[in-house]
Amino acid sequence: MFLTESNYYSQQANWEYLSVSQYKDFIGTLGKPGCEARAMAKLRGEWEDETTTxxxxxxxxxxxxxxxxxxxxxxxxxxxxxxxxxxxAYQKAEEVIQRIERDEFFMLCMSGEKQVILTAELFGAMWKGKLDSYHNRKSPYNSIVDLKVVKDLHERFWIKDLGQFVSFIEYWGYDLQGAIYQLLEQAVYGGEKVPFSIAAADKQKTIDIEVIGLKQRDMDNALLGIEGNVKRIIDLKAGKVEPVRCGKCDYCKFTKKLTAPISTDMLIEV
Ligand SMILES: [Zn+2]
Known part of the structure; x- marks a missing residue:
């Protein structure tokens, strides 16, 4: 299947191609755990995640x-x-746009080719990706830029398992997104990996903006374990293995069937 602007988000495209967001649906990020059962239900058209403001x-x-x-x-x-x-909420979006447009460097970052669709085989699966702003290999600003609007650029997220705070970049798995976009671009055009940055604005009373260049080491680390995860997703999509229910997400709550009482302690298990 050849991907275009009109079929990129279609069900068929999601069956044929893996994307960063689908990978996150299955595997999760620090900020949002994955759920195989929910991810499969989405592919079958039986579930849609809520679209938030x-x-x-x-x-x-x-x-x-x-x-x-x-x-x-x-x-x-x-x-x-x-x-x-x-x-x-949308007046704030207008304000964000105006703030961005007042910044020459931010606008330079956003001046690449828009919504470039790339596909390639990575880790045994066909992947698709859509670059917000792509400065190609001939450009003096050769890089991949992704635009994000967040609540607060400087928000710190506590990760109990790591015993440390992380920024919104790691929390929402944007380091993994950068790593995959780099590999897609490299698979299509060859050569070295191209720098990846996040051009971000927040929605605080006085809007803050930054362009954040992701460290290559962090993006490489985000790929650890991906091979096994992709293999698992391929088997799930092929129906070779049964999806595991996380038991905690909206889909699992909505579809759960009770069979026996639980104990009191289980109510506050984390
Ligand atoms: Zn679940």
Whole structure:
């Protein structure tokens, strides 16, 4: 299947190709545990994750830089109040866009080729990826840039298992995203890996912006264990193994069947 703008997110494309977000559905990130049962239900069209306002605000800003904002707004009448003014969350998205556009370097980072679709075989599976802003190998600013809108750029997330705080980059697995985009780009164009950065804005009262260049070491580390995980996902998608239910996500709660009482302690197990 050849991927285009119109079939990139289709069910068929998701069956044929693995993507970073599908990988995260199965395996999880520090911030959001994966669930094989939920990931498979999504592929079968039996489950859709809730679309949050925060996600839509991100898509709003993405749409602006893709040049599809008019179309995106027309598709979402719920962005507007009765008097046809934008609701507060989307007014903030407009403010984010204006803040970004005031910064020359941020705009340079966003000036690459937009929404470039790449596919390649990695770790035994076909992958797809879509680059927000790609400065190709002839460009003086040769790099891959991904745009993110977050709550607070400087938020620290406590990870009990690591005994340390991490930034939003590690928490949401953007180091893994960078690592995969690098490999896709390299598989298509050859040569060395290209630098990856996150161009980010937050939604604090006074908006903060940064372009964060990810360390190659961190991206390489994010790939540890990926081979085994991909093998497992391939077997799950082929129906060779049964998906495990995490027991905690919305899908597992929604579909669970009780068979026996649990003990009191199990209620507060973490
Ligand atoms: Zn689950």
């Amino acid at each position: 925060a996600m839509l605000v991100g898509s709003y800003v993405d749409a602006h830089f893709e040049g599809t904002l008019d179309w995106f707004r027309a598709k979402h009448p719920e962005f507007f109040k009765k008097n046809s003014e934008l609701k507060a």
